[in-house]
Every structure is written in structure tokens, then in C-alpha cells.
Amino acid sequence: MHIPDGFLSARVALGYAGLSSLGLGVACYRLRARRERGASALLGVSAAFVFAAQMVNFPVAAGTSGHLMGSALAGALLGLPGALVVMTAVIIMQCFVLADGGVFALGANVFNMGLVGCVVGYCCYRLLCGRAPSPTRRVASVAFAGWCATLAGALSCAGQLSLSGAARLSVVLPAMLGVHALIGVGEAVISSLIVASVLRFRPELLESNAQGALAARPRASAVYAGLGLSIAIAGLLAPIADAAPDGFSRVTQALGLHSSTASPSLAPFLHGVPGVVSGVLATVLAGCAGTLLLFGLCWLLALALVPRPRSTEPSRGAVVESSG
Amino acid sequence: MSSIHRASAGLKLGVSLALIVGLAALPAERAWWGLGALPWLLLVAKLARLSFKPLLRRWAFGAPFLLGAASLAWFQPHGLAAAAALFSKSAICLLILQLLASTTSIVELTRTLRSVHAPPVLCETIVLLARYSSLLGDEARRMRRARAGRTFHTSRIREWQALGNALGLLFIRTVSRAERVQNAMRARGGA
Numbered sequence: 001m002h003i004p005d006g007f008l009s010a011r012v013a014l015g016y017a018g019l020s021s022l023g024l025g026v027a028c029y030r031l032r033a034r035r036e037r038g039a040s041a042l043l044g045v046s047a048a049f050v051f052a053a054q055m056v057n058f059p060v061a062a063g064t065s066g067h068l069m070g071s072a073l074a075g076a077l078l079g080l081p082g083a084l085v086v087m088t089a090v091i092i093m094q095c096f097v098l099a100d101g102g103v104f105a106l107g108a109n110v111f112n113m114g115l116v117g118c119v120v121g122y123c124c125y126r127l128l129c130g131r132a133p134s135p136t137r138r139v140a141s142v143a144f145a146g147w148c149a150t151l152a153g154a155l156s157c158a159g160q161l162s163l164s165g166a167a168r169l170s171v172v173l174p175a176m177l178g179v180h181a182l183i184g185v186g187e188a189v190i191s192s193l194i195v196a197s198v199l200r201f202r203p204e205l206l207e208s209n210a211q212g213a214l215a216a217r218p219r220a221s222a223v224y225a226g227l228g229l230s231i232a233i234a235g236l237l238a239p240i241a242d243a244a245p246d247g248f249s250r251v252t253q254a255l256g257l258h259s260s261t262a263s264p265s266l267a268p269f270l271h272g273v274p275g276v277v278s279g280v281l282a283t284v285l286a287g288c289a290g291t292l293l294l295f296g297l298c299w300l301l302a303l304a305l306v307p308r309p310r311s312t313e314p315s316r317g318a319v320v321e322s323s324g
Numbered sequence: 325m326s327s328i329h330r331a332s333a334g335l336k337l338g339v340s341l342a343l344i345v346g347l348a349a350l351p352a353e354r355a356w357w358g359l360g361a362l363p364w365l366l367l368v369a370k371l372a373r374l375s376f377k378p379l380l381r382r383w384a385f386g387a388p389f390l391l392g393a394a395s396l397a398w399f400q401p402h403g404l405a406a407a408a409a410l411f412s413k414s415a416i417c418l419l420i421l422q423l424l425a426s427t428t429s430i431v432e433l434t435r436t437l438r439s440v441h442a443p444p445v446l447c448e449t450i451v452l453l454a455r456y457s458s459l460l461g462d463e464a465r466r467m468r469r470a471r472a473g474r475t476f477h478t479s480r481i482r483e484w485q486a487l488g489n490a491l492g493l494l495f496i497r498t499v500s501r502a503e504r505v506q507n508a509m510r511a512r513g514g515a
Contacts, residue, residue, distance in 0.1 A: 004390055005344045005421065006414030013348065028443035041506035043445070044452020045498050048460050051453055053491070064392070089449040096433050099386065099421040103337070104344045166410060167396035175396060190491065197492020202499065 001069070001157050002094065002109055005102030009164040016160065017107025023115045024088055027081035046074055047086045051093055058186050066183030069113055069153060072121025072146040073191040077198070077205060080122045087114035108160050112153045121149030135199050138206065140302035143192035144295050147184035154180035188298055196305040328372035333432040334439065340424045347413050355409030358416045365419055372427050382422055390414045430454045460498050467494060
């Protein structure tokens with residue numbers, strides 16, 4: 001999802017640079033306001049970990065490959081401001097050390113993978129987790145948040161490319177969303193594996209975050225719900241506005257191979273919903289069905305990853321409580 | 325250390341940015357003008373005494389991504405020309421960025437970031453990122469050797485499970501190590 005230099009027009013690049021430096025400024029301000037002991041070490045380690053994990057590519061269908069984005073994972077471990085700082089550091093390092101992602105496009109990249117990824121990932125995580133989540137619920141939330149964050153980042157990236165006139169929205173949007181719906185599955189699996197291990201060995205790393213040690217205190221969950229929902233709605237409305245099925249058929253016709261192999265897109269859903277005449281409705285239905293299916297898969301993954309509590313412990317606790 | 329390496333990071337960054345912005349501003353029909361920068365860039369590489377082979381290899385590693393992204397421009401009027409223009413522009417930009425990356429150290433980068441008043445938390449995180457990456461690599465190597473020593477025979481699914489556990493464990497082990505480092509630094513009056 002790293003946009004290289006040369007694809008964005010100057011106006012778009014500067015606009016998004018402004019937006020992301022604004023977000024980064026707010027994050028740094030809130031981090032400094034409630035700086036905890038040992039926080040900088042945790043930030044540094046998380047940044048190094050995300051940096052290393054992003055170098056590992058896994059194959060995705062149709063000859064493309066993807067890697068972990070890590071913004072939902074960082075959001076769950078560090079809270080929103082910490083995650084944003086970590087993602088920004090990672091993207092800056094990738095740009096200047098590995099020449100991955102452009103200098104001029106740095107603002108846009110920080111916006112997609114940092115701001116959008118962290119806000120969507122963190123909002124989904126907090127919304128799904130609730131107040132006192134069980135380990136299974138926490139792992140499932142992280143997995144689903146990772147998927148949502150990847151998709152949201154891809155959406156915003158597609159928007160920037162089409163705003164700069166590099167490609168039409170009706171082409172770039174289905175292509176990006178299709179590939180990243182699959183990459184997001186990898187993201188969900190890796191994030192949940194890591195969070196499951198953290199829960200098993202160092203649960204206080206996640207607990208302290210929930211109480212707001214590194215995180216900015218959530219003012220109201222309504223704010224997060226609103227943010228997440230608005231971005232989700234934008235995600236649903238954008239393809240409708242530009243008639244995604246049209247772009248789909250054009251891409252598949254032009255490439256030929258996509259239609260025959262297992263298509264890396266929602267195309268089978270789009271054309272396969274029975275009894276729906278309107279293409280727009282089909283898009284929305286397919287999106288909802290796919291998301292629900294994915295949420296179920298995340299929950300199953302969490303069930304598989306989190307070891308069952310021993311049956312003696314809760315019952316003993318109950319006995320003690322009732323007798324006392 | 326060539327003179328290019330020794331030049332201030334701010335200057336290099338400024339020149340690269342100016343070139344990249346200029347390239348981005350070129351209209352699609354004039355994108356070929358960007359190729360005019362190529363001899364100058366090669367001259368810079370020569371002056372910096374970078375060997376061409378690794379440079380070319382790294383460029384060739386990044387180029388398929390550019391090609392993939394540029395091919396999305398195919399599906400519009402005059403698509404082929406637009407895609408070719410995008411590809412040539414971004415390929416030159418990639419070369420500029422690689423020259424910048426291979427002649428600028430992380431220390432210089434953070435110094436420049438500090439001098440343009442980037443938030444201190446961000447600078448500190450970047451420094452620690454560079455520091456802990458090597459630590460993370462060492463830890464990963466140690467864990468891999470330990471696993472290879474204990475595993476005689478394994479199936480693919482077991483291997484993926486082990487890899488997943490190892491990832492989580494790697495994070496936790498490095499966090500613990502970082503905390504020890506932080507405490508040691510604090511005990512000596514730092515951080």
C-alpha cells in the first residue's frame with residue numbers, strides 16, 4: 001500500500017501531508033501529556049517489531065504479495081496516539097532506509113497506514129471489545145480490527161490515486177479493495193497470533209492500555225463509534241457512487257486471468273447474489289455478507305488460539321465466593 | 325565516505341524533494357523530459373562511489389510494484405501513454421530516493437528531523453527503532469537456532485503454528501529486554 005513518488009499530484013500530496021501532520025501533532029501532544037515510565041522503550045520496540053514484520057511478505061492470490069500493516073495491532077497494544085507515532089516512525093524509516101514509499105508521498109502514506117489504519121483499527125477494537133473483554137473476545141476483536149484497518153487504508157489509498165488522476169476510481173477501487181480483502185485476512189491472522197501470545201505471557205501490556213496508561217483517555221465511546229461508523233459508511237458509499245461492478249467487469253475482461261482463477265475480489269459475491277436486480281444493492285449486500293462471514297471467521301480463529309481456562313478454577317472461585 | 329555522503333542531509337533531502345516535486349508536476353505528455361535527470365543521477369551515484377550492480381538490483385526489486393500500480397492507469401482514455409508516463413516518472417523518483425537512502429545515515433536523518441522541529445517523541449521512536457531492530461534480529465536468530473535444535477521432524481501446519489507462536493514470543497522477549505535496557509539507563513541517570 002506504499003504509494004511511490006510520481007503517482008500523486010502535488011496538490012493531493014501536500015493536502016494529505018497537512019492532514020497527517022495535524023493528526024501526528026495531536027497524537028504527540030496527547031502522548032506528552034500523559035507520559036508513562038518505560039513508555040518510550042515500548043514505543044521503540046513496537047516500532048522495530050512492526051518494521052521487521054512489514055518486511056515479511058506472504059503470497060496472495062493472482063501473483064501479488066502482501067505484508068502486515070500492523071496499525072490495528074499497534075492500536076490494541078499502545079492506544080491510538082502511541083500507535084500513530086509508531087506507524088509514522090516505521091513509514092519514515094521505510095522511506096529513507098529501504099526507499100519503500102515516496103518522500104513526497106510520505107504524508108499520504110502516513111495518512112493511509114497511520115491515521116486511517118490506526119483510527120479505524122483502534123475504533124473497531126474498542127467497539128468490539130467493550131469494557132471487560134474475555135481473552136477470546138479480545139483476540140477476535142484484534143483480528144477483525146486488523147482486517148477493517150487494512151481495507152480502510154486501501155480505500156483511502158485508492159481515493160488518493162484517483163484524486164491525482166493516476167487512475168480511475170472505478171478501476172483502482174475494486175482492484176485495491178479486492179487484493180486487500182485477502183491481505184487483510186493475513187493481517188488478521190498475524191495480529192491475533194501476536195495478541196494471543198501477549199495475553200498468555202504478559203497480559204498486563206494489554207490491561208494497562210485498557211486503563212489508559214499510554215492511551216489517551218477515551219472521552220466517550222460515542223466519539224469512537226462515530227468515527228468508525230463514518231469511515232465505514234464512506235467505505236460503503238464510495239463504490240456505489242462510482243458503480244464498482246462496471247469497473248470490475250472491465251478489469252476482469254482486460255486481464256482475462258482474474259475471471260478464470262480464484263478471483264482476488266468480491267466479484268463472485270457481486271454477480272452471484274440471487275434475486276437482486278440492482279447492482280448497487282448487490283454491492284452493499286455482498287459487502288455486508290462478506291464482512292459478517294469474516295467476523296465469524298475471526299471469532300473461530302480466536303477460539304482456536306486462546307487456550308480454554310481450566311475447568312477447576314472458575315468453579316473453585318464460585319465456591320469460595322458463595323461460602324464467604 | 326564520499327563528498328556526497330558528507331553533504332548535509334537537509335541539503336540532499338531538499339534537492340531530492342525539489343526534483344521529485346518537479347517530476348510530479350510534469351504533465352503526462354511531457355513525462356519523457358524526466359529522463360533528462362537520469363545522466364545527472366548516474367553521475368551522483370558515480371561521485372558517491374556506489375557500485376551500480378546493487379543499486380540496479382534494488383531498483384529492479386522495486387520496479388514491478390511501480391509497473392503494477394502504473395498499469396491501473398491503463399483503463400482510461402489514452403491509457404497506454406498515461407501508464408508509460410507514470411511508470412517513467414515513478415522509476416526516476418525511485419532512483420532518486422535510493423540514492424538518498426544509500427548516502428544518508430539514520431543518525432543524520434534524525435538530526436535533520438530534530439532541526440526541523442519534528443516532535444521529540446517521534447525522533448526518539450525512530451532512534452529506538454533503529455537500535456532495537458538489530459536486537460530483534462539477534463533474538464530471532466537465537467530462537468530459530470533453538471527451534472532447529474529441538475525439532476527433528478515437522479509437518480507444514482506444525483511449522484506455521486510454531487512460526488505464529490514464535491512471532492508473539494519474539495515480541496514479548498524483546499519488550500522484556502527493552503524494559504531491562506530502560507531500567508539500566510534510568511539507574512545510570514539517563515532517560
